[in-house]
Amino acid sequence: MPHDRALPAAPSGRGLKDSLRRPAVVLSLLALAVLVVAVAFMTVGVKGNWEFALAFRGRKLLAICVVASAIAISTVIFQTIAGNRILTPSIMGFDALYALLQTCFVFFLGSARLASVDTRLLFVVETAAMLAFSLVLYRWLFLGARRGLQVLLLVGVVFGLLFRGTMVLLQRIIDPNEFVVLQDRLFASFNGVAPDLLGIATLVIVAVSVVLWRLRGRLDVLLLGRDQAINLGIDYRRTVSLILILVSLQVCVATALVGPLNGFEPVSFFGLLVANVAYLLVPGFRHAHVLAGAALIGILLLAGGQLVLEQLLGFGSAVGIVTEFIGGILFIVMLLRGMAR
């Protein structure tokens, strides 16, 4: 496995280096870092009413935790099924699909009628619609005729461009006032999350994560590849279908909660970045460790990034652009190093 040799350089002697080879040590260090960031996130720069600030920031932090871990976990598992470290749900056109569906809602229902619908009902409908679309797409891509990885990647990207093109087309046809309403929904925002939606989303994502956690043994086997997995007695079609449903559900709920992480482009590289940092830092390849590590790293990046860039350095909403930039460069480097073959 490539990540065995890519351990981070430890500043001191063999003792630290050796202990960094143990997943438990790495995971506890990450958990500690998350804890520190969380405390800082809740307290740094609070002025005036503490009760309000804590409640507001608590909701924001919970939303970040839920979204970051959902994207991290789903990306790692998606990559296990895809058998490589470069495909992610977002690269397969997921975020663009979400934006297109949002546009369709506003287009066919109108923002006035949309505002009168119960937000929880809307949330369920959004998630269900995305789930249906993504399942058709992914099942066709993964379980249909077998194609090369490069074709899959490019098809996913072009699907993203197609979704985005159709979205822009519809946006041109709708009323300009509706367009303003729509634009708010197409950028990820952790500030305006409705409390009751946050509750539902947290429940769903925790439940799905528990199910995925119980599947971790089978995921380890799937990592060996399709033929090996079948040889070892896995009902490949059924297992992959089930896992795809769970992964789609997780991404759908996370995206429906806050919107696409990168509102500027049809693709977000956040998942790719988090998953690959996890492969790099967490030793071994057991899903039990990698999944936990990825979730922690995701939270660390998103919450820590917001803390540093927005609270301490005062750079507006720059977190998204920084992670996307680094993630995009990582993607190109991975392409060039032949990881997509």
Added chain:
Amino acid sequence: MATRRFGSPDGWAAGGLAAGLLALLALASVSLFVGVADLTPGRLLDPATREAALVALLESRLPRTAALMLAGSCLAIAGVIMQMLTRNRFVEPTTAGTTEAAGLGMLVMLLFFPGSPVVVKSLVAAGFACAGTALFLRLLRAIPPGSPLLVPLTGIMFGGIIGSLTAYIAHHYGLIQSLGAWRNGDFSVVIAGRYELLWLTLALSVPAYLAADRFTIAGLGRDMSRNLGLDHGRTLIVGLVIVSLISALVVTTVGSIPFLGLVVPNLVSLAMGDNLRRSLPWMALCGAGLVLACDIAGRLIVAPYEIPAGTVFGVLGSLVFLYLLLGRPSRAA
């Protein structure tokens, strides 16, 4: 032998081209008489309404139709030149970061030198486009040989990175709206006096046509073309400059039309092979025709409003791209 593999005599080819040109002219005259202002051939002939109709024709419809044909044909040419130079069928200005780099250049000019004339803005944008494309070509060297699909994939992502940087800056300064204008080729802004720079692309098509044989040979690869006595490096630079100038001119005057340079050359070369000298006129013709058709459709779908031609083509082009990828897997990889 290979260049004439369909065995059609020159007369035939010329006849076909003439027929295509007639069809294009028919489409262009449709474009002249479609729109909100009431402009019909009858009103042009009637002395009572002639004056108003003539103004609409000269100030708006004629420039628009000309801009459509110019942008369509030169983007197709830019696309095929890039495909020859990179030896990859899926490369064109929007899948190589060229268009996005031009957009970034435009934004920089808008932020720092908002008062400068359009020509200067276009030239700076062309410089950015040139730098972006050169960087992309540099990246290509790192791509392992024998993986043709990685090239457009890298290009799209490279463009995406530049694009989101541009979008972030634009978002920060409240310029998202102007950005939208460059991203979706929109010909409704074209009136007399605001599009004339596009005629320069016609001037650029001439050296492209003259150098067509060189590009065809460069398409055989560096070693082969050197063997045949071609200065490969210089051909590359000439092509790069032509492509960057065309992209920048189109982006700054009407906005980008994604995938046009990919769809047209692929469909044309499916029908007539890769001899550029022979197929280039057809590519220009088909590019102009497709953009005209998309613009007319965009004017009719939501009349009296409009959908930009670039947006219509964005959907159409990505569908054809998917067909090229999935419909004929033997050719794709």
